[in-house]
Amino acid sequence: xxxxxxxxxxxxxxxxxGLYLPETSITTEALVxxxxxxxxxxxxxxxxxxxxxxxxxxxxxxSIALAAARDCLxxxxxxxxxxxxxxxxxxxxxxxxKHYFFEPAISLWIKNxxxxxxxxxxxxxxxxxxxxxxxxxxxxxxxxxxxRRGMVVSGExxxxxxxxxxxxxxxxxxxxxxxxxxxxxGSAVIMDGEGMPTDGIxxxxxxxxxxxxxxxxxxxxxxxxxVALYTKNMRMHAKxxxxxxxxxxxxILHARGLSLAEEGFDHSIPHxxxxxxTDKGQSIAAEVLGETIPPPIHVFKDLGNTSSxxxxxxxxxxxxxxxxxSGDKILMAPAASGVIIGCISTTVSxxxx
Amino acid sequence: MSIVISAxxxxxxxxxxxxxxxxxxxxxxxxxxxSLTVEDVDFLVNVGVYRYQNTCEPAVCAMIQHExxxxxxxxxxxxxxxxxxxxxxxxxxGVLSSILTLGAMxxxxxxxHALIVGIDCPPSEDEDPNFPINPMAxxxxxxxxxxxxxxxGPVWLxxxxxxxxxxxxxxxxxxHGTDSRDKVDVVREPNYIPRLVxxxxxxxxxxxxxxxxxxxxxxxxxxxxxxxxxTDLAEAIGLxxxxxxxxxxxxxxxxxxxxxxxxxxxxxxxxxEGQRVLFVEAGAGLTxxxxxxx
Numbered sequence: 001x002x003x004x005x006x007x008x009x010x011x012x013x014x015x016x017x018g019l020y021l022p023e024t025s026i027t028t029e030a031l032v033x034x035x036x037x038x039x040x041x042x043x044x045x046x047x048x049x050x051x052x053x054x055x056x057x058x059x060x061x062x063s064i065a066l067a068a069a070r071d072c073l074x075x076x077x078x079x080x081x082x083x084x085x086x087x088x089x090x091x092x093x094x095x096x097x098k099h100y101f102f103e104p105a106i107s108l109w110i111k112n113x114x115x116x117x118x119x120x121x122x123x124x125x126x127x128x129x130x131x132x133x134x135x136x137x138x139x140x141x142x143x144x145x146x147x148r149r150g151m152v153v154s155g156e157x158x159x160x161x162x163x164x165x166x167x168x169x170x171x172x173x174x175x176x177x178x179x180x181x182x183x184x185x186g187s188a189v190i191m192d193g194e195g196m197p198t199d200g201i202x203x204x205x206x207x208x209x210x211x212x213x214x215x216x217x218x219x220x221x222x223x224x225x226x227v228a229l230y231t232k233n234m235r236m237h238a239k240x241x242x243x244x245x246x247x248x249x250x251x252i253l254h255a256r257g258l259s260l261a262e263e264g265f266d267h268s269i270p271h272x273x274x275x276x277x278t279d280k281g282q283s284i285a286a287e288v289l290g291e292t293i294p295p296p297i298h299v300f301k302d303l304g305n306t307s308s309x310x311x312x313x314x315x316x317x318x319x320x321x322x323x324x325x326s327g328d329k330i331l332m333a334p335a336a337s338g339v340i341i342g343c344i345s346t347t348v349s350x351x352x353x
Numbered sequence: 354m355s356i357v358i359s360a361x362x363x364x365x366x367x368x369x370x371x372x373x374x375x376x377x378x379x380x381x382x383x384x385x386x387x388s389l390t391v392e393d394v395d396f397l398v399n400v401g402v403y404r405y406q407n408t409c410e411p412a413v414c415a416m417i418q419h420e421x422x423x424x425x426x427x428x429x430x431x432x433x434x435x436x437x438x439x440x441x442x443x444x445x446x447g448v449l450s451s452i453l454t455l456g457a458m459x460x461x462x463x464x465x466h467a468l469i470v471g472i473d474c475p476p477s478e479d480e481d482p483n484f485p486i487n488p489m490a491x492x493x494x495x496x497x498x499x500x501x502x503x504x505x506g507p508v509w510l511x512x513x514x515x516x517x518x519x520x521x522x523x524x525x526x527x528x529h530g531t532d533s534r535d536k537v538d539v540v541r542e543p544n545y546i547p548r549l550v551x552x553x554x555x556x557x558x559x560x561x562x563x564x565x566x567x568x569x570x571x572x573x574x575x576x577x578x579x580x581x582x583x584t585d586l587a588e589a590i591g592l593x594x595x596x597x598x599x600x601x602x603x604x605x606x607x608x609x610x611x612x613x614x615x616x617x618x619x620x621x622x623x624x625x626e627g628q629r630v631l632f633v634e635a636g637a638g639l640t641x642x643x644x645x646x647x
Contacts, residue, residue, distance in 0.1 A: 030579075097527065101405070104520075104638045105638070109640050122441055122450040122454070123442045140457040199483050206437045207435055207436065208437055209425065210416075210418040214419070220406075220533035221533055225531060247427070251435075263542070338411040338412055338415035339415075
């Protein structure tokens with residue numbers, strides 16, 4: 001099919017990981033204070049999100065992604081010139097404050113700035129499952145021998161939607177209320193084909209169940225100058241939707257002939273949308289599977305929901321603070337509007353820490 | 354295992370339906386052309402760059418999948434296969450970027466079928482005389498095949514070493530304000546087309562030479578961003594004018610649907626029999642993709 005660089009039977013792994021968080025932090029309280037109508041419920045109590053990062057005026061999708069990519073390379077044994085593939089996975093595609101680009105690819109600018117002109121580049125978009133989708137694709141490119149190694153990277157400027165939301169929210173059931181939970185971040189991982197059972201990606205499985213495709217829509221606002229996200233939150237987080245993930249995990253476990261306990265996960269990383277969603281999701285999953293879900297890693301308290309980067313931001317911080325140790329087995333559970341769900345099973349090395 | 358084209362389809366612009374619905378129609382027609390249904394698809398990819406209302410979430414592909422009635426809720430309505438869908442964009446080079454990636458996914462996961470759909474439409478339903486692309490929806494159905502001697506050769510994707518995007522498509526919210534949902538600006542730099550011809554011919558000549566690919570019995574199906582791009586490219590890579598499937602005169606620039614439009618036209622004219630097809634995509638970046646299909 002394509003130039004085979006090496007024969008298959010390889011297992012991919014996360015070789016290194018990078019993070020960039022903008023310096024400025026804004027509290028939920030400060031955000032709510034900017035709203036034109038009072039909030040009738042306790043947002044911090046409901047979500048557990050106390051603050052999030054916000055880009056500076058000089059930062060955009062490309063600069064945030066680049067900072068994460070450079071951090072990743074700083075703890076990798078590879079240089080930019082060693083990368084065969086670079087996949088950019090952000091929802092936001094901003095250069096400058098408010099200039100949204102459709103072409104050329106964001107990944108082109110990233111690879112040229114990084115000094116990786118030899119790398120194949122393309123962009124993927126799959127809402128908050130963007131980086132998980134990039135990992136899915138790169139895993140296949142590595143396992144099929146098309147690529148030896150590559151980078152999955154995303155720079156998210158989610159503050160654009162909370163800036164619109166605070167100006168436009170007009171009622172306690174406004175569709176922009178969930179926009180108050182997001183934050184900015186950049187994340188990157190380098191993957192190669194040197195995975196071992198003790199240090200590798202066991203599987204990446206994802207499915208798109210699109211009955212609720214129109215429940216969460218992002219686009220420029222017609223009311224003020226900015227991008228807005230309109231979420232039908234009650235329907236998005238209804239039990240029907242939350243049943244999709246345990247149903248999918250059940251299929252995977254059945255095919256593998258294993259129980260969740262027998263998989264031996266040390267941690268799970270759910271999507272970082274807040275406490276109530278995570279608790280409800282875990283409770284429904286435990287009910288369906290008849291087993292306890294591995295202990296979740298949360299970073300939303302200080303960072304909010306960083307959309308496509310969320311799982312890798314959580315993994316980075318957990319490796320950094322020692323919650324995750326070399327040899328730990330992790331179940332990553334992407335969940336995104338669309339609706340996209342997935343399960344990534346990986347045993348991690350230090351990934352450069 | 355090789356990756357083969359099981360079917361293609363093209364839907365002409367239809368003012369009664371939006372881009373998502375047209376891409377869905379192209380996908381359904383493509384499956385029908387291969388005597389398959391939505392239940393047979395493992396992966397669905399949207400390659401369209403310009404979209405209705407400048408939507409940034411969810412993936413356009415999720416909405417296309419929804420409109421196709423594909424894998425809506427497999428828990429409530431069990432399906433033969435789970436479908437994984439996503440947007441994969443790379444300017445004008447989305448189809449070949451997807452063929453490279455989906456070939457790897459089909460082989461690595463031993464899956465059967467991947468459907469590529471796409472359309473580049475203006476964000477507003479109102480006619481935009483400045484939007485330079487003809488919004489045709491196109492689709493390619495790829496399948497894994499054990500048949501020897503058929504399928505895609507290596508897929509190359511190359512970008513120009515110079516800092517020259519050539520074409521940018523964007524919406525500056527600070528310029529368009531509250532009209533931004535309906536506005537997109539596609540801007541070409543001076544000398545874009547000649548420089549694109551030059552870079553594309555450099556890449557394609559290198560490809561044909563490296564793979565010792567004779568230029569006889571080779572049909573050229575390619576991006577056609579201008580009236581002259583394809584004929585100039587054919588000449589620069591040593592192909593006679595008769596080898597070119599020319600679509601520009603009839604359809605204009607169809608951007609990411611160009612390969613589907615060209616393949617459909619070649620099929621309708623009976624040109625595919627006994628020919629190998631040289632697929633070339635070229636656009637912003639500068640980015641060029643190419644492959645030979647046997």
